[in-house]
Amino acid sequence: MGKYFGTDGFRGEANKVLTVEHAYKVGRYLGWYFGRNKDHAQVVIGKDTRRSSYMLEYALVAGLTASGADVSLMHVTTTPSVAYITRTDGFDCGIMISASHNPYYDNGIKVLDANGHKMDAKVEDLIEKYIDGEVDEIPFATKDGIGCATDYSVGRNRYLGYLMSIPTRAFKNIRVGLDCANGASSNLAKSVFDALGAKTYVIHSEPDGLNINTNCGSTHIESLQELVKSKGLDIGFAYDGDADRCLAVDEFGRVIDGDLILYVCGKYLKEHGELSNNTIVTTIMSNLGLYKALDKEGIKYEKTAVGDKYVNENMVKNGHCIGGEQSGHIIFSKHATTGDGILTSLKIMEAVIESKKTLAQLVEPVTIYPQLMKNVYVRDKKEAQNDPKVQEAIKEVEAKLGDEGRVLVRESGTEPVVRVMVEANTNEKCLESVDYIISKMREQGFIIKH
Structure with missing residues (x-):
């Protein structure tokens, strides 16, 4: 990760970490970089519903046009819609202004290449050097x-049409709940489900610039659970601020996370001969219960570092068609280059309708193992992990758990923190195992009082 750009773009509190000056310079550099060999670079921009998104949008436009780029504005829309339009309409790059699931006062800039994938880290490094004045000033x-800059709301409408074309069956007579997180899906998701014939019940679709992700959406799914149970709905879907995530709720109001979604959709694809390489791509944080269920189905899997960026890189490199994270970033490479919350909900609906089963019935074969993770503040992340006594403790726990659990100890990319995670068949074993490993770090003097 760079100084400003992480695995999901340049993100931080608006006008503190990410300022209008930063946005202007990002625009200046991108406009020049993609316009070097043509008269005008072509750039498309979308944004979520945060109040600061407008400020950053205008700053980006000023920088881009000052460097000679022509800018098409999709206005409030989802990250996957920007990725789709960037690759289908011949843009040199796309920009999404969003901090995804973060609170309203944060914001971010995600830059996409011409194919709709996250921008190459080399280009992000060049942008960072320009921001810090380490390269020559550009003309x-x-x-x-x-x-x-011109209006390009037609792109948003084309994306909606594309989504509506994907399902194989209509959703007639199915009662669906949607939680739009007061974010980018607020003016999109209902239109798709209504057009496909569903009886749609929507909550948190009245953004005011300050309420995005506030006690709603995929990170606060309780109100969707209550909606599904109180209205007797068949299924529910919750998105995050920029709608690149989706979590589901079954007919009993139980949360269906990204691991369970991967199981349902991966098994469905296999049954229909569409699971390329018979493989699902996960991250190292996926639950042991998912892997055991996939083993029973004869489905292979690969594990990447945490982050949908790494999932996507693996999928592109190896030709896999589905991958994702527990958090609900699910990528269907046949249809999209990024996680797409609305698309994910449509693919779940397809599996439910074609199988003639409820969502609860589809996930029944998976037993999710209890999982506990604690963040440990340490003076040196690598030393704390590699210390012989700590390694010995990890091996002891792994031996004790055997096939009924696993241990994952990894360092944070942004904080002086080591994350200690254990999965086991009981919560008590998780707590006992995590605390035992942490106690060895404490005995060795690695833990900072925090």
Whole structure:
């Protein structure tokens, strides 16, 4: 990860960590970089519903047009819609202004390449150098070389049409709950489900710039659970602020996380001969219960580092068609280059309708193991993990758990923290195992009083 750009773009509190000056310089560099060998670079921008998104949008547009780029504005829309339009409409790059599931006062800039994938880290490194004044100043466009900005809401409508074309069956008479997190899906998701014939019940679709992700959406799914139970709905879906995530709720109000979604959709694809390489891509945080269930189905899996960026890289490199994370970032490479919450909900609906089973019945074969993770503040992350006594404790726990659990100790990429995670067949074993490993770190003097 770079100084400003992490695995999911440049993100932080608006006008503290991510300022209008940063956004202007990002625009200046991208407009120049993609316009070096043509008259005007073509860039498309979308944003979520945060109040600061408008400020950052105008700053980006100023920088881009000052460098000669022409900018098409999709306005409030989802991250996957920007990725789709970037690759289908011939743009040099796409930009999404969003901090995803973060609170309203944060914001972010995600840059996508011409194929709709997250921008190459080498280009992000160049942007960072420009922001910090480590490269020569780039020229301003002049006369007819100055760029312009135009409305491109047609792109958002084309994306909606694309989503509606994907399901194999209508959703007639199915009662669906949607939690739009007061975010980018607020003016999109209901339109798709209504057009496909569902009886749609929507909550948290009245954004005011300050309520995005506030006690709602995929990170606060309780109100969707209550909606499904109180209205007797068949199924529910919750998105995050930019709708690249989706979690589901079954007919009993139980949460269906990304691991269970991977199981349902991966098994469905296999049954229909569409699971390329008979493989699902997961991250190292996926639950042991998922892997045991996939083993029973004869489905292979691969594990990547945490982050949908790494899942996508694996899928592209190896030709896999489905992958994702517990958090609900699910990628269907046949249809999209990023996690797409609305698309994910449509694919779940397809599996439910075609199988003639409820969502609860589809996930029944999976037994999710209790999982506990504690963050430990340490003076040196690598030393704390690699210490012989700590390693010995990890091996002791692994031996004790055997096939009925696993241990994962990894360092945070942004904090002086080691994350100690244990899965086991009881909560008591999880707690006992995690605390035992942490106690060895404490005995060795690695833990910082925090």
